[in-house]
Amino acid sequence: MKYFKYIFIIFFIFSLHQGHSQDNKLESKITKNLRCLVCQGQSVYDSDTEFANSLKLLIKNKLDEGLSEKQIYFYLKEKYGEWILFDPEFGKKTYFLWLLPLLLFLIGGAIIFKLFIIKKN
Amino acid sequence: MKKRFYPIVFTFIFIIFFIVFYKSLKNSNIYTPRIGINKEIPSFNAKQLNERKEVYSKEFFKKDEFYLINIWSSWCIPCREEHIFLKNLSNEKNLKIVGLNYKDKIKNAKFFLEDLGDPYDIIFLDPNGIIAIEWGAYGVPESYLVKKNMIVKKIIGPLSESSVIEIKRLIK
Numbered sequence: 001m002k003y004f005k006y007i008f009i010i011f012f013i014f015s016l017h018q019g020h021s022q023d024n025k026l027e028s029k030i031t032k033n034l035r036c037l038v039c040q041g042q043s044v045y046d047s048d049t050e051f052a053n054s055l056k057l058l059i060k061n062k063l064d065e066g067l068s069e070k071q072i073y074f075y076l077k078e079k080y081g082e083w084i085l086f087d088p089e090f091g092k093k094t095y096f097l098w099l100l101p102l103l104l105f106l107i108g109g110a111i112i113f114k115l116f117i118i119k120k121n
Numbered sequence: 122m123k124k125r126f127y128p129i130v131f132t133f134i135f136i137i138f139f140i141v142f143y144k145s146l147k148n149s150n151i152y153t154p155r156i157g158i159n160k161e162i163p164s165f166n167a168k169q170l171n172e173r174k175e176v177y178s179k180e181f182f183k184k185d186e187f188y189l190i191n192i193w194s195s196w197c198i199p200c201r202e203e204h205i206f207l208k209n210l211s212n213e214k215n216l217k218i219v220g221l222n223y224k225d226k227i228k229n230a231k232f233f234l235e236d237l238g239d240p241y242d243i244i245f246l247d248p249n250g251i252i253a254i255e256w257g258a259y260g261v262p263e264s265y266l267v268k269k270n271m272i273v274k275k276i277i278g279p280l281s282e283s284s285v286i287e288i289k290r291l292i293k
Contacts, residue, residue: 037259040152050224051259054250061251079257083152096141107130114126 030059030069033086034076043086153277160272162265163255167245170222170230176245187216187292188267191241191280192253194223195233197261203279204237210285211240216292220244223253223261266291 028045034055036047044052062072076084088094165178182188191207193200211218220241222230227246234241247253256265257275266274266288273291276284 037152050250051254054224054254057249058251058254079254080259107134111130 026069027056027060027063030072031056033073035084035086037080037084158272158275160257162267162270162272163252165252165255167221167247167252170220170227170244170246176243181243182267182270184269188219189216189288190219190221190256190265190267192221192223192247192256192258192261192263194225194261195229196225197223199279200262201237203262203281204240206280206282206285207240208238210280210288211242213289213292216288217242221252221256222246224248224250268292 031045031052032043034044036042036044036049036052036055038049038051039047044055059072062075067075073085082088082091088097090098162178162182166175167178168175189210207218210216218241220243222244224247230244245252253259253261253263256263260277262279264276264280264284265272266276268291274288
């Protein structure tokens with residue numbers, strides 16, 4: 001019975017710790033997808049500027065308030081524009097960015113098709 | 122047909138790349154956030170520098186007045202440079218200047234105002250920079266002209282002579 005109590009306590013501590021780390025995971029996932037506007041090219045997660053540190057705190061607060069990841073992105077997009085997201089949405093300005101790999105893939109496919117399959121026949 | 126295939130594909134790719142690079146040649150590679158004007162002001166609670174009372178933004182900002190929100194800090198050097206312009210604007214009767222003291226020590230902030238003079242009607246404290254983010258700021262100094270609870274103009278960086286003239290024009 002005595003051992004059981006200890007095991008229970010240890011289990012409890014570990015489970016607490018796990019909950020905390022999951023929360024941190026989401027927090028760092030979000031901050032990794034945000035561009036620091038002061039030292040551009042770095043993510044908020046990597047940056048140590050005043051702006052990035054405040055933003056980290058803000059995201060933590062928003063998560064505590066119960067906002068979802070998407071809601072936080074939307075909130076920041078409203079304030080700073082789409083540039084703050086590393087993962088841009090498909091839109092007027094970004095369609096080329098999204099379609100270029102597909103285009104290159106098709107061209108590459110056409111070349112391979114031309115070279116190998118037509119040659120064989 | 123076979124001989125023509127490659128030149129056509131390569132010129133096509135070349136043209137695409139040429140257009141993309143040519144277009145972005147003139148673009149600045151330093152991004153400043155989209156100037157978010159005609160947006161409603163954020164709501165926040167803040168402590169004051171000189172008084173103990175906490176202020177709720179919704180109660181504070183009245184619809185029929187102009188406000189200039191100035192984000193400043195005693196450790197920020199451009200804030201010293203723009204201080205003279207703020208003092209100039211504090212003479213305007215229909216403009217209230219609201220300071221937002223960004224990540225500062227209270228002692229240093231008070232010393233800064235003693236040293237250079239106090240143009241602010243009220244000063245809010247933002248010890249961890251969250252209120253500044255609510256406003257859409259990413260550094261100090263930044264200023265926002267507010268009318269009817271809407272942001273009419275946003276100035277990133279220190280105020281200048283031309284921005285003072287424009288603010289005076291807007292509040293007339």
